[in-house]
Amino acid sequence: MKVAFVTDTSCGVSPAEMKKKDIICIPLQIVFVDQDKTLLDFVDTSNAEIYKLIREEQRMTTSIPPLGLIEKIFDDIKKQGYDTVFCIPINAGLSSAYNAYRLAAENIGLKFIHVDIYTTACMQKYCIELAHKMYNEGVAMEDIIAKIQDIGDTGLTLVMPGDLDHLKRGGRLTPLAATLAGLLKIKPILKIDKSCLGKIDVFDKVRTYNKAVDRMVQELINRKVDDNYMIYVANSDSLEQAEYVRDRLQEQFPNHEIEICDLVSVISVHTGCECVGIQAFKK
Template sequence: MKIAFVTDSGTGRSKAYWAEKGIYSLPLQIEVNGHSFDEEETIAIPDVLDNLHAKLPMKTSLPKLGEIEDLFEQLKKEGYDTIFAVPICTGLSSTMNAMEMAARMLEIEFIGVDCYSTAVVQADMILTAKKMWDEGKTMEEIIRELNRIAASCDTILLVDDLNHLKKGGRLTPMAAALGGLLKIKPILHLNMETEGRIDVLDKVRTMNRAQDYVISRLKNLGVDQDYTVIVAHVDAAEAAQKYGEKIKNAIEGVKIRYIDLVSAVSVHTGLGCLAVQAFRPRFS
């Protein structure tokens, strides 16, 4: 069995980054004023932030079907008989289905594992899969470990402006209208229980209360120093830093990594969004 490990730009990383690790990546598409760009290739996070500030309409979509087919056809020519993929979750994108369809057309075995999120946990899972395979682990062991990582993960979003979620169809117009009128801060999340779809955890009146709610949830989930904890933001570095400090003060020993929220998500959340992603990576 010769396996090609494949992911997409939902990881927040470029094709070149993954190529150095022996992993293939396909760019998700970001549409700006009718023009389509390859995430992390022909459009980067600073460009997306500029567009958000300029209030330019943006949409996201799965990688180009032709590019998926071209990659898989090339892999088949190179002797690969199996595609192992961890793309952005099926609750947010049809990328997994498109990959599986392309593999079937080319008569290549396809193994896809849902990360039920995106960003850092997606990157960790595809990297873990490649490392475990290189270590000689069985496919059953790899899939079991990836599912454990996914089950341990929760991604929680605090959105400052609901209009982007409304426009992108991620939130009902009524919920968006009420949120703006009543100044409600919805606490949103996605994980294995929500099947990778964005769901509402709670609604509060202030950002401080929202952050306190998230910290309480992290504690209840058993997050500790063995977890990877990410604080992501959309052009809100100072607020993210303060948020991270609150988490560190509340959960002993926890370490925080700060990142820009990946473009595939920030396009829909808008400016000012703060997100926490917590998961327990592979056991050593």
């Protein structure tokens, strides 16, 4: 069995960078709602450029990669002698990309192995790199699948959008709800994990930013996050807020090296800038 490892740019890394690690990374699409225009994530644009467009109030959404590109990539995989694809894409609760990849592989006779980790971003990157490393070390495929699935089953992603006007413009929050939330200083906290099958769900609504951060930190404590977990703080053009969240986390988890990273564009396009997220998952 010769296995190709495949992910997509919701992992937060460009196809060029992942290619250096012998991992195929398929670019998702950024779609402009009011224009006949699309961009390939990390190919035609960058996180910084997407944040700039969000601040300019450009209306955007996201889409799976072009079907022609998907078919070409999987055709190239087969031509290179691979018979199996191990795929950790953006999770099925957020996108239908998984189905497109599966069909493209199966249509040309490639065995398709998929693990749904119920989230995206840093955890997705970690899992595909770990699976690839384990495979190269000779670990049995069933053991690789079990390890990655355990990470997915126990991981947690919490997201706190900061720009309620962006949510309102995108139709994800009614004008009345946005106004009331602003007046009452209500901070919505969203979660993505196995309990909601990888779909974005409301975790809590807390008054004031500091209390919302405390609520997120407390949830990691409640989940018994320990030294066997990795913790990341993601942000969409809101480094100062991310540093505050990291410092609060560091107080409770002093043994962790908590990294700050960019929030992937497939999330920030929907949440807007000034958004901070936390991911915690097993090593």
